[in-house]
Amino acid sequence: MSHTLDNIDTQLLTILQKNSNRTTKSIAEELGMSTSPIFERIKKLEKEGYIEKYVAVLNNKKIGLKLTVFIGITLQGHTRSYLEKFVKEINNFPEVVECHRVSGNFDYLLKLVVEDIEAYETFIISKLTLLPYLGNVQSLIALSTSKETNEIDLSQVL
Amino acid sequence: MSHTLDNIDTQLLTILQKNSNRTTKSIAEELGMSTSPIFERIKKLEKEGYIEKYVAVLNNKKIGLKLTVFIGITLQGHTRSYLEKFVKEINNFPEVVECHRVSGNFDYLLKLVVEDIEAYETFIISKLTLLPYLGNVQSLIALSTSKETNEIDLSQVL
DNA sequence: TATTAAAAAGGATATTATTCTTTATTTAAA
DNA sequence: TTTAAATAAAGAATAATATCCTTTTTAATA
Missing domain, CATH: 1.10.10.10 (Winged helix-like DNA-binding domain superfamily/Winged helix DNA-binding domain)
Known part of the structure; x- marks a missing residue:
């Protein structure tokens, strides 16, 4: 072993x-x-768990999901039970592909993959801003992506 | 067809x-x-390109790459030729798994996967800050990640 | 050098992918 | 409606590959 x-x-x-x-x-x-x-x-x-799973990688743009957006979020009330509820709601949105709790200028950083600007706006208006205790929200819209890989560099750990 | x-x-x-x-x-x-x-x-x-490839997804933490960091970057001189050079250099760093040109408070948003805080600091000091025309650099360190998936939601495009 | 454990080789078998032909279903046109 | 054409699915046959087992080699330790 x-x-x-x-x-x-x-x-x-x-x-x-x-x-x-x-x-x-x-x-x-x-x-x-x-x-x-x-x-x-x-x-x-x-x-032994070094390999988690095998998956198909799709071509987002070809399928019609043309827009990637990052959203930095700060929360106003930080009670523990609320944080858990907030994360649960966020994770349930299918547009959200990543949700990280971060240190720095935000509490959370989300990554979204959506159809277009309209779908992004719909997410903000009819999903995100409905959550309580939401503080500052700052979006970074990906204009272009020069690198986006799942390959992690193993030479770092040799 | x-x-x-x-x-x-x-x-x-x-x-x-x-x-x-x-x-x-x-x-x-x-x-x-x-x-x-x-x-x-x-x-x-x-x-037809809907499926790009099939890959193995590894367990980063098990392998020893325990830290995910996002870095927002602004550049000072925006000449076209320099932007291209900058992106090329960034994409060559194996720690960088994503590089997006963004609109909003930054010019670029990077995602890194590294061993630990020390490896992150090494990246900043001996790789990133050596690039010229670098303006503001802001890091968001992932304290925890509640969602990180490659699965995109196809119900959006039906 | 002898002994043990681990890793690799090579071959046999079972499973699965792939191809081909036939049948059914859907769509469009008369 | 009815017919024709095109598309999709079924089912069977074959080729390729994964999987398992036994033997051999290599490496490590006493």
Whole structure:
């Protein structure tokens, strides 16, 4: 039960972060090994939780969700029970893809993916501003995105 | 060559966003269809670009990358050629997982995934502040994250 | 150097993906 | 309506791959 990743493990994770549909055979060839150790290492990485899941990444724009917006929020009353309720409501909105409690000039930072400016405005007016104790709200609208990846850099942890 | 998604397509995309390792058979059973139309629809969604890729999602914390930070940046000189150079440099940093040009109080918003506060400080001091024309820099450190998903909500586009 | 444990190789089998042909359903036009 | 054409689905056959098991090699430790 070794709890450290060796060089082969990080290579595997790097490969699978880019494309999880590679066959074990093709990965084995790339790394100069046979299929079974590759297969067993991947199963181990899954079992021990290094790999959480495998997912399809969609093309948001093609599907019609063309706008990404970040919203910084401060709250006025900080009672613990209210914070929990606030987070629960926020997380239930399907437009919200990320919700972080942050330190700095805001209490929360949200990331949204919506159809367009109209859908964004609808979210603000008919969902967000209905929540009580809302303080300052500041939006950053993504004009363009030069990098947006799920690949985390494993060289940092070697 | 229909360019619209019907109800079955959006169900498929929703399923594959959650788990792309499902067998076509299991998906077919869930949707009450046989395997071949499911298979062919998925191939079509891939070919037409609705599905960009399939990836493994890793557990950042388990791997040792425990800190997420957002950084808002304003630039002082906005010449076009400089903006391009700036973005190129930023995108090359492996800690940076997102880089958006934004409207609002900043010019750029970055998202970083790093080991810890120390690694974050190293990034700021020995990478970010070395870039010229840097104006205001404001960091939001994620204390906790209640939602962080790659699943986009397809009910918005139906 | 001998002993043990871990990792990899290679082959056998079961499962699944993929392709093809046939049938049904839907849509459009007469 | 009825017919024709196009699209989608069914079902079966095959090819490819994942998965498992046994043997061999390598590495680590006494």
